[in-house]
């Protein structure tokens with residue numbers, strides 16, 4: 001249920017309403033926008049049916065929620081959410097949403113300091129905002145390289161921060177959250193973990209932003225319900241990522257659902273970015289799909305880059321080389337300008 005307050009409602013009226021909701025054993029989520037104050041009620045809505053909240057001073061309208069996800073819905077929060085990712089506690093910031101577009105780039109896995117530093121310098125000079133790299137890798141085979149673990153996290157943070165770049169890395173298990181939080185500026189929840197609800201709750205209790213990737217067999221509704229888990233724990237900084245879904249098509253790694261960008265943006269206030277690397281698995285398709293993403297209104301792009309893809313320890317076949325990435329960034333900046341946005 002959503003309660004819309006009158007434009008001239010007072011703080012006292014808002015406090016009384018919030019207290020009444022809590023008295024009923026429900027949780028109240030306050031969203032104070034420039035134009036409107038809205039209260040989302042979370043919990044068993046039946047408890048509210050018989051309550052004449054409409055009659056409380058300051059209340060304009062009590063609306064039943066039409067979507068199964070509440071906090072993630074635009075009904076609840078009409079303005080775009082801007083997610084800010086900061087390098088360390090007071091380093092440079094990168095933003096997604098509300099007209100801000102950013103590029104996340106880097107290797108699939110952290111392989112060592114020298115390799116990462118070379119990739120990082122190249123993506124930074126091309127215009128990437130955030131450095132990525134996996135220290136815990138969700139590999140299909142248990143015999144494939146599983147990532148460097150904590151030493152990798154330290155390398156990622158040191159390399160990224162020395163260049164003034166915030167860093168994002170995947171966390172696969174609720175037990176890893178505290179460790180990853182010490183080094184990363186943004187948590188990545190991978191496609192295979194999009195419905196690991198304990199993990200979603202755990203990052204929801206942190207105050208660092210979350211990059212939530214769409215599961216390979218997940219609908220847009222499933223994705224938004226997973227975001228709801230994070231939001232409902234109090235972390236409002238969620239960026240959604242379309243990275244392709246499984247279909248009968250086997251000439252690409254997955255099938256990129258580009259319509260998900262405007263589709264999600266219509267239903268949710270959260271920023272949406274596109275990962276054409278994992279969606280297509282093909283370097284020849286990554287630049288055109290990145291351009292299509294920005295043209296479709298995406299709030300950012302996520303691309304894997306490696307200086308020597310032939311030697312990469314994971315996903316080398318889909319990595320762009322630095323010169324290809326540099327050329328891509330030039331065209332993305334031009335397209336962003338056409339849609340009234342700037343990369344930073």
Ligand code: PEP
Nearest residue numbers: 108190191192213243278
């Ligand atoms: C990755 O970003 O390296 C990754 C494993 O992505 P996904 O979870 O989308 O497969």
Ligand code: MN
Nearest residue numbers: 108304314315
């Ligand atoms: Mn990868």
